[in-house]
Amino acid sequence: MTNIDPAAPVLVTGGSGYVASWIVRYLLEDGRTVRATVRDPKKAKGLEHLHALAEAHPDRLTLHRSELLEPGSYTEAMAGCELVIHTASPFLLGKVKDPDKQLIRPAVDGTRNVLASVNDTESVKRVVLTSSVVAIYGDSIDMRGKDRFTEDDWNTTSTAKHQEYAYSKTVAEREAWDLQAAQDRWDLVTIHPGLVLGPALTKVSKSGSMATMDHFTDFTLATGAPAMELGVVDVRDVARAHIAAGFTPTAHGRYITNSESMSMLQIGKALRAKFGYRPSFPLFEAPKAMIKLAAPVAGLTRKYVELNVGYPLRFDNSRTVTELGIDFRPARDSVVEHFQQMIDDGMVRG
Ligand code: NAP
Secondary structure (H helix, E strand, O other): OOOOOOOOOEEEEEEOOOHHHHHHHHHHHHOOOOOEEEEOOOOOOOOOHHHHHHHHHOOOOOEEOOOOOOOOOEEEEEEEEEEEEEEOOOOOOOOOOOOHHHHHHHHHHHHHHHHHHHHHOOOOEEEEEOHHHOOOOHHHHHHHHOOOOOOOOOOHHOOOHOHHHHHHHHHHHHHHHHHHOOOOOOOEEEEOOOOOOOOOOOOHHHHHHHHHHHHHOOOOOOOOOOOEEEEEEEHHHHHHHHHHHHHOOOOEEEEEEEEEEEHHHHHHHHHHHOOOOOOOOOOOOHHOOOOOOOOHHHHHHHHHHHHOOOOOOOOOOOHHHHHHOOOOOOOOHHHHHHHHHHHHHOEEEO
């Protein structure tokens, strides 16, 4: 049982990110005081929504400069916090030039640095870490012999050369559990979202969520979608799950935070049902052999296609529903609202 003082400030790392921005907003709406870390609090673009939130909630939101790769960088902002929500980590999909530099070190060394600051900050009682379903499984083929993934499953197949982002999340989470086990002052709860979709408060996020939805506008799926399923979850439900994980005294362990699985074609169909025919929405699934042939052009490896196309993907989200009280929005609503925002923001024609 961990009781967090609702009057104590809450630290949110990566506060300007797609997911974290909703966490910050809901914490403020719940009456909490929030310290959000960002890489550059003076930057002209990308913090407007946080400045607006600070204005709407006087004296309850402050921004602090922190960098994942700088040891001690989070300590000052953490002083007096009982709850730390660590979301900061790069989410890059497709071909990444230098996975070690761009993904693995920020995720793993960053988690180590944040948790070293936690160890140095006597007030901290709980850490909520944003992990991912990709720390649960590596490739869809891992579903063979199972009817669904649960929190007991771990990704054992990703490496620094295959599914690099999944590898970065898995190693970072393992590191977090190891560091938690080495002491007994603070406990750890991990949140495992599928692909997060839905309206964004920030317009500049480079999250893989945005990159995935861009495929429904850039014609890469016009010649047929890969027969691939994704776990989909609404960004607002993910934010609420982090907060419930922080403030529910009995919360513990790992929580799969996923609404439903949707195939790329089902996402296309949901978009077509709402926005009408657009040539960039897929109308059918392409044969696996064709997807494999075209993989390098799309920034994918043939191995990735081999292990992920043509397999169902199912997750058991019951712990999050029953223990954290999340009533997941239907995935198709998140898809549609995400696309609507792309139209509203002028990224796609209406
Ligand atoms: P995002 O918008 O790109 O947010 C990532 C955040 O990490 C940004 O605030 C970014 O700061 C920060 N960050 C990256 N590198 C950093 C560094 N070296 N030092 C300090 N901060 C750094 O992506 P997101 O989708 O919200 O992802 C947030 C978390 O959710 C990540 O841990 C991700 O792995 C996890 N997750 C996301 C999804 C999804 O579908 N979106 C699914 C499962 C898990 P800047 O703003 O300064 O770049």
